[in-house]
Amino acid sequence: MSVKAGKHARELLLKEYRGALSTLSKAMPGYPFGSVVPYCLDAQGHPLILISRIAQHTHNLHVEPKCSLLVGERGAEDVQAVGRLTVLAQARQLTDDAAIAAAAERYYRYFPESQGYHQAHDFDFWVLEPVRSRFIGGFGAIHWVDQVTLANPFAGEGELSMVEHMNSDHANAIAHYVELAGLPTHAPAQMAGIDSEGFHLRIGQGLHWLPFPTSCNTALEVRQALVVLARAEVWPQAAPASA
Structure with a gap:
């Protein structure tokens, strides 16, 4: 894996703010379940999501935290000619009050409208901790990336x-x-x-x-x-x- 591929993969994760979250179905064991989620990156550079407790993907993650997040370049006419990234990850729900407060402060800056439904409904913050990623930068540019994230030195x-x-x-x-x-x-x-x-x-x-x-x-x-x-x-x- 080249340094260039890792940088380009991380830049794609930064440039986009929504992706396809795939979890393992609780209702249909053995089948993947796809859903769309907005995200921003936390202090460690890991995708941070805010999801409803009643959503199918949340039920799935409580049973099996292994998941993936697929991110592609927005507005592409030919999706096979542009960058896309699949992040294989372990999902972890935030339960510590300080961690939740830090996540909320950051997430609200990116998605101000989320503050209303987060406070009024049963939503929780989860972090997707990358294990390995597959980055495709266009035709023939295909790489496994072991380290896609970078801690933010200014977070907080x-x-x-x-x-x-x-x-x-x-x-x-x-x-x-x-x-x-x-x-x-x-x-x-x-x-x-x-x-x-x-x-x-x-x-x-x-x-x-x-x-x-x-x-x-x-x-x-x-x-x-x-x-x-x-x-x-x-x-x-x-x-x-x-x-």
């Missing part, structure tokens, strides 16, 4: 502070990012999250991940990257990954 108060600062004080810069990246303009963009490799913008109910030109490991590096992008006339090319 640091990330929240940067996101709130950008949304409250730098709306013009965010609008410039939208223009540079050619993103939809039907609704104002809000920053939803920041990781070492890029950041998420929420436009309406859609999420869009944009890469930094180079990885950022400190808040100062993030600030410098955001300033560069705010002044750029075209989106800078990201540094290529090693083979």
Whole structure:
């Protein structure tokens, strides 16, 4: 497995925000059961989902936590010519109050509408802990990926502070990012999250991940990257990954 394949697989997981969750059916033993779930990535870079206690996939996971999440590039005319990723994982329900609070704070930033039904109905947070992944980057580019996720060095108060600062004080810069990246303009963009490799913008109910030109490991590096992008006339090319 090349470093490049792992990076591209992780970028696909970041770029998308919904996938097909496959569980083993409780009602029909031995058969896979597919459903669609929105997700964001937690502090460890693992997919975080919010699912109803009465849903079939939840009943299935309580019996057998082995599952997979299939993610593909949105809007593709030829699905076999673009990237797709199957993450084989162990699902784990969050039960610790502190972990649930941290998950809720992050998830609500990505999916604000979820706050209402989470608090009013019986929904729980689950984390999908990757075991191994299969990444297809197009025709002939097929890899098993043992490590697809990357911990977010800013997760928690640091990330929240940067996101709130950008949304409250730098709306013009965010609008410039939208223009540079050619993103939809039907609704104002809000920053939803920041990781070492890029950041998420929420436009309406859609999420869009944009890469930094180079990885950022400190808040100062993030600030410098955001300033560069705010002044750029075209989106800078990201540094290529090693083979």
